[in-house]
Each structure stands twice: as structure tokens, then as C-alpha cells.
Amino acid sequence: MKSLDDNIGMLKGVGDRKVAVLKSLGINTISDLLYYFPFRYEDLIVKSLDEIIDQEKTVISGVVASDPIVSRFGYKKSRLNVRLLVENESVMVTFFNQPWLKDKFTTGQEVQVYGKWDQIRRSLTGMKVLNLNEDQDVDSVYSVNKNIRQSTLKALIKQGFDEYIELIEESLPDNIIEKYKLVTERELIKGMHFPDSVEETENARRTAKFREFFLFECGMQNIKNIDQAKKSGISLKYDQKIINELISQLPFELTNDQTKVINEILDNMKSSSHMNRLLQGDVGSGKTIVATIALFAAVTGGYQAALMVPTEILAEQHFEKISQMLEPLNVSIDLLVGSLTLKQRKQKIEDLSTGKTNIVIGTHALIQADVNYKNLGFIVIDEQHRFGVGQRRTLRQKGKNPDILAMTATPIPRTLAITTYGDMSLSVIKELPKGRLPVETYWLRSNKLDQLYKFIDKELKTDSQVFVVTPLISESENIDLKNAEEIFDNFQKIYSNKKVAILHGKMTTQEKDTIMNDFKNQQVDILVSTTVIEVGVDIPNASVMVIFDANRFGLSQLHQLRGRVGRGSKQSYCILIADPKNEVAIERMRIMTETNDGFVLAQKDLELRGQGDLLGNQQSGLPNFSVGNPVTDFNVLQTAQQEAQVIFEMDPNLDNPDHKMIKSYLLKKMQIEGNFD
Ligand code: ADP
């Protein structure tokens, strides 16, 4: 019997290789395929030449006026040139790296080509040749990778659609479809993939957004129900006296905000209700010490505690600092990361299960199946937006309903936090430690690097240290990205009397450690790095952050990177190197130079993203939705939340047959992300 859960390999022409490629896009089953929606649409209505504006992507229609010529150069590279007669004007159309399109051009025949118009040259960079028999006004565009073509994916979706669409059932209750004038689930799938008109896509998208938000909010309601069923959390009896001692021994005085949030957290740990708290504080506001005190409190109350972070570098750094503070107090702390010898790992795991280790710090290595805790009572998740719901939950399941503190530098508005993270309490640090000077930010175009080098020279003379961040390393195919190694070589040449080092994600933990330590001990002056240093790294003596190809980063990510400097008492600088090509990108650079306020930046980031800016989606601190944008579509999100609430109030176990699909969706999701209990 056919089922939507059939493996994608059931489709004709899908062998092992394609199964693997599709898997990398997150498509495993027929259902995944049908719900793999396009991320944008192209307008395929033919325009006349004087309607088209410069650089616009559009369709032109003409008669082939010359034989197509293919010239090949380099490995896998080619150019196809063909002249078209369009409204009595001869237009050159050029396709890059699609030599097979040659067969589509026969002199004297009419063709329609989609591409990007160059107003000055009056030529078109062709992207595809349309099929004249299909009368289509809009075309869907999918996010694909280099192993699969748009056309191949589209053909598969068509095949899946034709063979399986009858099996699609309604996930939204009828009354909701009626109330909000949505389309049916089948119409939604048809309209998303194969719309005949712009109107059809719009209706499908509106429904798809609602559906996506609604199912998400049903998931939230479900979690809430389960939490309430479990009711009480741990009531921790920590030792306030030793905690005060620890605080009094710190090398600095806590800020008022730090003290305030520590009290909020400790109160919550003490109470018998379960803690699920989000700590927001801008980069450099001192969240680590807050976490450390809470971790210590848990240990004084007789529990184990865990701190999970997204990168090994950060785990290592936290481990060192926290050990330094807590080991004199007889707390046993361990580090658990991915790259350990079997023997080391075995020992560490054993120490956790026997309770010998009090506090463990690590990456997602903490949530592997064979890692068990004796009595995990408290969890901190640093840079929480880097983890998925499933990962957070898995860690939680390692204990008996442990209290949770999630930390982030990305300030999202409270209403949004609640709709996307469910019922979380919020603690906020607004002030930075005393004596911090705001980082000065400048934007340079890449033809002005001389100025950069002079500036760095000057800074190095004052014993400052410099971070240089590059977007990708040389394995990347993206030739227009300056890669880390090239920049590293370059810096080595220019600063031949200084110590320059390189750091990237492909290095082993040990290599990374050595370099970070050298940098910390000022044996390295300039550290060229990929974004592995993006979050959390704390080296107060570094005072210059140079970011190459800054326009490749989202605002929140730039702010995180900039936050690596300005952590000491020195004046620090952030230099953005970028040649932005469009308005939004220029605006982003401008905003960076104008404000240091993470909250303002986050708002701007979300606003700009609302204007179709896809950069920085991952860094926003929000869950990823495939169709809806929780900021620009906030009202839809809120409506979806209300409707989900109504359903769970009436039918908490989803026994009503109308809610069958919601239930099966949630059950499936739990299977993938791990059970709740
Ligand atoms: P973040 O909130 O970005 O995680 P960190 O916790 O890494 O920030 O703290 C940034 C730096 O500020 C660290 O070097 C830390 O030791 C220092 N710091 C934290 N709190 C204070 C304080 N109250 N006074 C002075 N320095 C502090």
C-alpha cells in the first residue's frame, strides 16, 4: 500500500545517489518532498524591452537570429552566446555553464528566455529557456545544492504529486479553514509548487504560513501540557552562604543587573515549580559569571549540573575559567567534547554516571545516547539559539525534570519569545560592566585595504591583538569569497615581524586549543579565523576585529563577532570590509557603524529580513520556519497560537477525529526529536 511515509527511493529514477542528495536537503519521504516548498517565485510574464528596468529578472520573447556558440574555458566552465531578435532589436543572450541549452535554439524559431537584463549593454544573462507549450505565469524556485538541479527536483516533486496527492489529508480543522478563508491542504500543495497564477500562489502561501505556525503552536501547547502533568520541578536547597563567599571573591564587583538576575534564577531554583528561563544580555554583558554562580548553587544543593555550548572552543574556554573559580571550592568539573580518545571518553562518562563529576561542560557531546548522569538537576544552555528544540529536550531528559537556564545575546521581543519558545520566564541584563568603551566601527571598501594595514600597524605598536575573520575556508567553491588561507598568507607577508596564526573548523581540537592559548597568552598578535570564533570567545586584550566580506553576514552575526572585542578597558575597533551591491546590504553596513546596541540591531535585522533579506536567518534566535516569518507575519503567528490554545483547552489529548492529523503530526515529530519522557 502506498503511503506518504514511503521512502523517496520509491519514485522512478531515484537511486541511492539521489536518495543521499535529497536527504541532504532534509527530504527522506514522499511527504517531505511534497512539503518541500519553493522559497521564491519568478514572474514569467513576458515583458517588452522598454518595460524592463536595469538588472531586473524577467522573460523576453524573440526569434533566434544566430546559431548558438558555446565556448568552453577551465574546468566545467562554459559560455553560450546566441542572438535573438526582440521587437526589431538584436539582443545578445549569454548563458554560463549550461552548454546543453544549445539544442533549444534553432535559427528562425521563437523562444522565451528568463534572465537578468543589462540596460546599458542591452543584453540578457540567460538563466533558463521556457517551454512555450506551458502557459505559466509564475515559476517556483527551490533551495537546492550543487548536487541537484532545480529541474530535477521539480520533476520529482511533480512525480510525487501525481502519484500521492490523493493521500494528502487535511491537517487544519474545517472550522479554521472556513473562518480564515484558507485553501484545502491539497490546494495548498498544488498552489505552492505548480501555481497557474500569482493569486494562486498567494492563497497557497497564506495557508501554508498559517498551517506551519499552527502546527508549531500545537507542539508548544503539547509540551506545556506534558510539563504541567509532571507539575513540580526540583526544589533546590542551595547554600546561600558559600555562594556569597564565591561572589565576594570575584576579581570584580557584579553589576546591579547581574545581581538582579542571579537572584531571579536562585529564587526560581529554590521554588518547587520547574524553571525554564531565558537569560538575555548583550555580548560582553557578563552572562558567564551568572551561569557559573547558578551551576555552583546546584552543586551546593547536591545535584549535578551541565553547561552546553555550541563550539569546542567555547567549551574549552568556559571549562578553564569555571574550573579556576570553582575548583578551590572542591567542585569537580569535567569537559566533554566530541574529539576525545575512547579511553578518555569512557572515563569521563563513568565519572558522570557515578556522580564523581559535579559539573560537566561540553558541546552536544553531552547529549549522546551513552552519556548518563547520576542526578542531573540543573542545565545551562549557552548561545541557546544555536541549538534545536530536540537537542535542548534531549539534554533535559538526561535528568529528572532539571531546571533550565538558556542564555542568548539575541534580544527578541518578549511577545515573540513567548510565542516561539512557549512559556519561558525572562531575565534580562541591560547594563554592561563599568568602564567599557563602546567599540568604534568603520566600514571600508576592499580597494582601501592600505588604510586597514596602516591602522593595524598602529594598533600593534600598542601591544593590541587583532582578530581577522573570513567567511569561508578554501574548500569552498565560491571563488569570489576571499578565503582564510589566502588572507592568512597575505597578513603573514605584510606583518612579517609579527606572529600571525590561522584558526578554522577543520582543525583538530588540540590544534585549535594550542592556537587559542597562544592568542590568549599574547604569543600570537594576529589571529586569522573563520567564524569558529563567532560566539562567546573572551580575550579581553584583543582590541581590533576585522571582518572580511562583511556583507555576507547578518547583522546579529556581525554584532556577535564585534562583541569579541571591547571586553577590556581598552578602546576597541571593528573594521568591516565590504563591497555591498544592493540597498539592503549598504543599509546593513551603515547601521553597524552607527549603533552598538544589540537590541536596536536585532530589530533592524528582523525588519531588513522582512524585506526579503535572507542573510542571518540562522542567527536570529528564532526557530526556523520554512514559509512564515515570525516577525513580519507576527499577527498570523499570534492567531495560530490562539487557535492552538482553543483546541488544547477543549481536547487536550486530541481525541476528536477532527484533530487526528494534528495528533499524528505531533507524534511523528516526537519520534524524530525524541520522546518527552
Ligand atoms: P557574555 O555575556 O558575552 O557571555 P562574558 O560572560 O564572556 O560575556 O563576559 C565578558 C567579560 O566581562 C569577561 O571577561 C568577564 O570576565 C567580564 N565581566 C563579567 N562581569 C563583569 C563585571 N561585573 N565587571 C567587570 N568585568 C566583568
Ligand code: MG
Ligand atoms: Mg557568552
